[in-house]
Structure formats: structure tokens, C-alpha cells
Amino acid sequence: MSTILNPKEMDLHSASIRSNSTLSTLIETFSFYPSRILTINAQGIGAFRLPLPSRQTEIFVYNPDGTEAYVSTRDKLSSGNAILSHPKRGGLIRTEYFFGPSHDPVVHLLQPSSDISETVIVAGKWTSRTMCFDMPGGNRFEWKYAKKRRADGQKVNLIVFRAVEEEKGGNKETQAHRIAQLVRDENSRTPGTSRSSAGNGGELQIDEAALQSLELDEAVIVATCLMMLKKEIDRRRMIQFAMIAGVVS
Numbered sequence: 438m439s440t441i442l443n444p445k446e447m448d449l450h451s452a453s454i455r456s457n458s459t460l461s462t463l464i465e466t467f468s469f470y471p472s473r474i475l476t477i478n479a480q481g482i483g484a485f486r487l488p489l490p491s492r493q494t495e496i497f498v499y500n501p502d503g504t505e506a507y508v509s510t511r512d513k514l515s516s517g518n519a520i521l522s523h524p525k526r527g528g529l530i531r532t533e534y535f536f537g538p539s540h541d542p543v544v545h546l547l548q549p550s551s552d553i554s555e556t557v558i559v560a561g562k563w564t565s566r567t568m569c570f571d572m573p574g575g576n577r578f579e580w581k582y583a584k585k586r587r588a589d590g591q592k593v594n595l596i597v598f599r600a601v602e603e604e605k606g607g608n609k610e611t612q613a614h615r616i617a618q619l620v621r622d623e624n625s626r627t628p629g630t631s632r633s634s635a636g637n638g639g640e641l642q643i644d645e646a647a648l649q650s651l652e653l654d655e656a657v658i659v660a661t662c663l664m665m666l667k668k669e670i671d672r673r674r675m676i677q678f679a680m681i682a683g684v685v686s
């Protein structure tokens with residue numbers, strides 16, 4: 438019979454499952470000016486628990502003054518599908534989310550004056566933590582894990598939202614400057630969560646000038662960031678399933 442992994446062993450086990458998810462160090466030629474700050478109040482899940490979905494069916498996103506900016510509401514506890522709403526604009530984005538490696542999520546941009554929604558094409562390998570998003574207008578963006586070093590020397594893990602440009606005459610992709618990033622350090626992660634939590638929230642920093650130049654709705658960044666947190670939870674649940682299977686065998 439296998440023994441339960443300790444936290445260090447679990448981290449190594451996690452790394453082996455997501456072998457293509459090594460954090461990249463941010464080295465960019467463009468500047469990033471985060472003029473818009475939102476707080477994502479997502480609880481995520483801990484390391485030692487049964488591999489059940491998160492019990493948080495509503496995730497609130499707050500403005501710097503504490504007022505509600507958005508709320509993401511899941512259809513039900515057993516479903517990953519959710520609608521991102523704005524207090525004044527109503528439902529903005531509907532996400533269809535599936536647990537496991539078989540299907541990519543689907544993002545629908547809801548139109549206030551029409552029953553027809555636009556679809557954002559989402560693509561990503563189950564073994565990778567990078568997710569790409571093709572907008573209806575043809576622009577491509579991605580969320581990718583990265584790290585940076587603070588002035589005090591401490592390393593901070595980030596999830597970075599960037600535009601992706603394809604070089605003419607080739608298949609090589611070049612990264613544009615950052616548009617947004619989710620920061621989860623000791624000062625910004627959701628209260629009650631820790632560094633070992635999966636899918637927990639933090640401080641979402643957005644470069645509004647870059648956002649406007651690309652004619653991208655802020656809600657798309659929020660909705661796809663929440664999708665990345667769901668994927669974190671699913672990866673943790675897969676590890677928990679593997680641990681239980683190891684104990685049973």
C-alpha cells in the first residue's frame with residue numbers, strides 16, 4: 438500500500454503531472470503600466486482534501502474602493518459553467534467549462550442588444566498551464582505562468598495575460614507587452630488562502646492603455662483569468678485523485 442505524500446513530495450508529484458508548465462522569467466522589451474487594479478476574491482482549494490469541486494459558487498471581483506466590479510456565478514455546485522456579470526451592465530460573458538482533458542472551455546461574449554453571442558476560441562494542452570484565446574476579430578491572447586523578482590529579492594509567481602503576434606512568413610510566435618497579470622503574494626492573495634492553495638485569487642493588475650489600444654473589453658480579462666483559476670483547481674483535483682488511487686492500491 439502506498440503512503441500519503443507529504444507537501445514536498447506532493448509538489449514534486451504535481452510537477453511531474455504538469456511537466457510542460459515550468460515558470461518562465463519575464464524578459465520583455467515593452468513596459469507594463471498597471472493603471473487598473475481589481476481584487477479577485479476566490480478561495481480556491483487546499484492540498485489535503487477530497488478531490489471535490491470548489492464549494493464557492495460565486496466569486497466576487499472588487500474595485501479598489503471595495504465596491505463590486507463583477508461577480509462570476511456558477512450554474513450549480515457540480516458545474517464549472519458560469520456567467521460573469523457587471524452590477525450595471527448585467528450578464529457579459531458565459532463560460533462553458535469541462536473537467537478533464539477531453540474538451541477545451543468555450544467562452545461566449547453576450548451581446549446586450551442581441552440573442553446571438555460571439556465565441557472566443559480557447560485552446561491549451563492539458564499538460565500545459567498556458568491557455569490561448571482567439572477573439573472574434575482575429576486577435577490572439579494568452580494567459581501564461583511566469584515569475585518576477587521584487588526589489589527585495591523575493592520571487593513572485595504570476596499569471597500573465599499577453600497578446601500573441603505571429604511573425605510574417607513563419608510559424609514563430611512573438612509576445613507583445615503584458616496587458617494584465619494576477620499577483621498572489623503574501624500581501625495580495627485572498628485572505629484565508631496560502632501559497633499552497635490552488636485557484637485562489639489575488640490582485641489583478643491591468644494596463645488600461647494597452648487594453649484600449651487593442652479594443653479589448655476588461656470583462657474578457659476577468660472571465661479568462663477566472664478560467665485559469667478553475668484549471669488550477671482541476672489540476673489539484675487530479676493530483677488528489679492520483680493520491681487516493683495510490684493509497685487504495
